[in-house]
Amino acid sequence: MKRIIIDALGSDKGPETIALGAALTLKEFPGIALTIVGPKEIIETILKNNNSDMSRVEIIDSNETITNYENPMTAIMKKTNSSLVLALKAAAESDDVLGIVTAGNTGAIIVGSIRYLSLPDMTRPCLSALLPNAKGGYSCLVDAGATIDATSANMVNFALLGSDMMRRLYKIENPTVGILSNGAEKGKGNKLVKETYPLLEEENSLNFIGNVEGSNALSGDFDVIVTDGFAGNVFLKNTEGMAKTLIKDIVKFSKQNNRPEMMEIASFLMSKYDLSSLGGAIILGIKKPIIKAHGNSNEMAIVNTSRMLINLDSGEEIL
């Protein structure tokens, strides 16, 4: 039986919410087993209270969390009994594992994934972020921050991983790929983009369509946006930051002008740009994918991210 590993610690909402999410996941996917890493008693109580099928559950006891305030490298090296490290070890040891769901410290997840789940061929991991685009769908940004100093060969691999993911998750047969650059015209770009461009052109399995600018990346014309982890992280955080800033502007405008009805538009935008409803980002390019759920994920986010892992494996379940 295929198995998903769920890290029950590291979420802002506590292990109870994650355990409830695990209970719902067991009900939703009767063919899937779970390994849940976290405080055993709490998890067991919640699962039993929700009439979970305990024959499909393994609990690895852990009471050690890696918080968002810790140095990722130090935390991964020292906290070897933390829920995250135990989850990574469990993933490395079994072939049946589809992947890990965790709401923990992103930096620690990346460092830990390199430490425990690196591929033997020196492939570098990438953080793949799904961002809402102007056509109402999602575009995949790879790398959003796992490999900060990427090579052109890394970038080609990010494009392949992102394309494969979009095929499996969204049934897009031939995902379009753009490379993030400082101009749309061919020939624009920094040294890395100029080196990567011809390699993407040569790669027959990619539907590479050229450069894409920051202003146009989320137009929906590009299913996959390839970039290095540095520029990708700046792009991702700026996208989230700008959405938040404009929503705050609306709230302020509504209050200052005593126009409560304007809050409707703020709510609409909040739900559109709330990445937590989607399940956050996915680490690819390692032995098993890891889905980073937002720190404030609710129980349904655990079900949805588990579904993504199933889709990533089989490409059969519809998201």
Add this chain to the structure above:
Amino acid sequence: MKRIIIDALGSDKGPETIALGAALTLKEFPGIALTIVGPKEIIETILKNNNSDMSRVEIIDSNETITNYENPMTAIMKKTNSSLVLALKAAAESDDVLGIVTAGNTGAIIVGSIRYLSLPDMTRPCLSALLPNAKGGYSCLVDAGATIDATSANMVNFALLGSDMMRRLYKIENPTVGILSNGAEKGKGNKLVKETYPLLEEENSLNFIGNVEGSNALSGDFDVIVTDGFAGNVFLKNTEGMAKTLIKDIVKFSKQNNRPEMMEIASFLMSKYDLSSLGGAIILGIKKPIIKAHGNSNEMAIVNTSRMLINLDSGEEIL
């Protein structure tokens, strides 16, 4: 008498609007002379119709425009009688010139500034963009796209140029400087950021306060945000793109739900994030600054950008 050079071609609104802007500039600043490069007859007619003091005006006749659709390098090399090239030559030849105002092709302005206005000490130009921040002021992003593959020495210079500009334009005595990175903690960054960080710390004339993430760059805590031209251009265009996308979302919501009053908030955000009212971006690190006014700048934008050049020179006029 100090002189401003105005490129009357390259604007979407035609030379008439720029000439009208020049007439208003002459009235607003009686101590400033203008060199206007563009179609002589049109410019002369408009200036005279507006009772301009022609003793402070020089017109360099040109009917050749570099459009936004042209390759910047080719255009600068071949169109040696274009208004932009003639403006650059005029700036290079005179000591009294405060700088150039142009609404032309940004790429061509940068290439042209390197060709005609490079400093002898190999300083690289930077495009400095003024972006509205969450505190209601402006933050300066350097470099927003002039030096795509920057060195750490270039980056330090961008920080100095940006700080100096914020001091002169906004009377900020000790502008705070952050370096754009993939994490707020010291030690985060790509190779270039890690190399630049200690150099910024050592530079006593800078008020360097550390790394800044994409999500926080426009918080208002950072007067100057230093980055390389590649990441800066991605950041700038994404910032503009996200503002446009959310405004479009609001317009769509308003129409689909038949709620015309929601358009008020769209208008408010449009004016807040309309960079054309500000005068666009400034190229520093060359012999004379060039202000790139937006392609759709109106006549008042010409007055405002001229005021910025006066402030950049003396630091006395209030923006």
